[in-house]
Amino acid sequence: MKTRWIAAGALVLAVLLLAAVGGRFRGATASSAPDLEGLIKAKGLTPDQVRAAVQTFVPPGKYDDYLIFSSGGQSGQVLVFGMPSMRLLRVISVFSPESWQGYGFSEETKEILREQAEAKEALTWGDTHHPAISETNAEYDGQFLFINDKANARIAVIDLRDFSTKQIVRNPNAYSNHGAVVSPNTEYILEGTQYAAPFPFKHVPLTQENYNKSYRGLATFWKFDRTKGRIDRAASFQIELPPYWQDLADFGKFESDGWVFMNSFNTERAIGGTLEKKPAFEIGASANDVDFMHIINYKKAAELIAAGRGTAVNGIKVLSLADAIANGVLFFAPEPKSPHGNDVAPRGDYVVIGGKLDPNVTIYSVKKIQQAIKEKAYSGKDPYGVPILSFDRVMEAQVKIGLGPLHTQFDDQGNAYTSLFLDSAVAKWTLGAPYKKASEAWKLVDKLPVQYNIGHLAAVMGDTAKPGGKYLVALNKWSVDQYSNVGPLFPQNFQLIDISGEKMKLLSNTPVGLAEPHLTQIIPIDKVKSWAVYPEVGMNPLTMKVDPNATGPGKERIVRKGKTVEVWMTAMRSHFTPDRIQVRQGDTVILHITNIERAKDAIHGFAIGRYNVNLSLEPGKYESVKFVATKTGVFPFYCTEFCSALHLEMAGYLEVMPAGR
């Protein structure tokens, strides 16, 4: 009896306690959750959107997991985003002068833009399309970044230690280019000439006869010297190609090592003439059902060049088309017309091509290509005698994925992702063996609509031997209704997509309102080892060594030699030494400025009004500027980067006295 009372009492107590605890829990949710729920409700967010917001949110002070290196399109620059937050972290000036970075203002950066004095006048813009991170064993190593300028057939080298451009080389035999891709160990950077042109670089009247006879395409293999961090022109070479419009390419790896696969279009050799009622290029260049994938044995080409078979044309060795054909360097395979991406699978065993006017992606087997070459399984020759491999002998599979396939990247699960321009979608499909079982091979798995007109896409390390999966970025050309209107020049639309599950999930939109990026590459942030300050005071960003003209505290001076006034100056918070410079009209003024700071972010600028001078001096950096003092007056110079509480006081005067006084 007594025990029963005790048990009943305990039960009542337990119920009361539970109620109290429950009440407290409810109390806790009542005090905080309604805010969040109310917020979600007020914005009308779906659970998926909330999940996406949390997944992509990077709290203040925390870092992103990945860096996106994006071409900056017509801006001529490279853009660097953090992912998954998609925040713009940096713009790297490459082909266009850029005043924040003082790029194209200092003597050092002027020299880069002048292509190390090869060009007399610096071009002031570029059209950057395809960034390529340097690779070791076909994986990104995060040391260098290369990018092409389609408009002027140039390639730039960016050092990722200080995220700044070090070299621009101009193709001496081409007007335009497409693609910068690197070989598995970055021995070469390849550029295809987009638009065929008279070869060598000269004027040949544009007639069909001349076009067929004297116009050519080129595959240019720029040799990269990793220790110097520069392209070595003397060790670079070109392969003469028929006057088709060579497009994107990819280097083989592993079993396809030593080979390059390059798309082409306008194999019809159309020459336009819309005013004369002749077919426009878009018609003429799409007449044939197939174009030609170029299959290039570049290692053999390099051997032939080394053996003296090349002819120097405008300072670069060129392997002739005849030599390329005779020595088994060049083969064609029919490919769906109007192709763009040409993408080698992670193991180097397949080549994936999407023709924008064909609903299939076409997959070529490297083994089959090699076998067909061995057995001379040709279906014919092109007008220049290049053997065309029989399509049936080299094709592995076609997967019907939708309209407008453009570019393909890969994940770590044996899947491929192809952008569909016309469908405005991303297609996920499976590779064959050894990536997937035969029952799962070559199948469309999922399709995700994107907004809109997707060009390239990029997955984490999605074009390397070790793709990272997880995320994919769709680079959409049109944003139409995705953003508030900011005038008729619409921003581009980057869309972040989660590819970790079976179904793709759209996570976020990012407007890019400064140019049209084309391709990006995505690298884990810890693979890029960049400097926070220049490791030594007085480092010249061009040579990456302490400059002989760098100066330290107490050694600042002004020296006149004839009509040249040279100034060795230091910058530190919050003064320039010297802060008064006196010259005469007509003098040549050379300023050597060293930022002697060691603290992160203690950046100074140096600007002289009316003399078009503006430098960016990061801690430890040395730069110089040279100009003729043509205008008389007293010109204030000042620090353009808010550096300290006395930043406004960080100033001085350049006094230009009238000549002969």
Added chain:
Amino acid sequence: MSIAQIRSELAQARRRPRGLQLRSWLAAGLLGLSLLLPYWRITLFAPQYPGGLRVSVYLTKVAGESSEISLLNHYIGMKPLEQAAPLERRFAVPIVLGGVLAVAASPFLGQAGLLLQAPAVLFPIGVAGDLAFWMWKFGHSLDPSAPIRIEPFMPAIIGKGAVMQFSTSAMFSWGFLFSGITALIAAYNLSRWRRR
């Protein structure tokens, strides 16, 4: 003390060292080691320096982010840290090595020789005093033409202090501790001497 006596003492010590000898060698070793270690550390905190700015003062040098601190100090007209205690830093090595030699050798020099350990007792006190003197001097000789004028001040040598937006945290460090142990051992040795 004759040379022969010292030699026999040494031979005896090699066979079976006495406590006094062992203690003296330990003391000498610690004093010598302190040359390689910081005697004093200070960390300055401000919002724009998330990890703080750290400086370590050795007998011979000022290490750490001293150039940044000197740069900041110029705003209040304080001299660069590198200009502090020039004589002391210059003669630190011979003085300390002399002390090491004196402490290590004193047990072999008879009763009077032990007096050679006396300076070691006073050494850390002298270092602390000298540090305080230079801090005071730097804090009280601010350039009146500096952009930011503040009242002369004495930086905190131990514990927390504050100057403008900076808070400071300072403490003696390993070198000082080692020389302090040396001083205690030497004091103990000397006390034994008095009792004998």
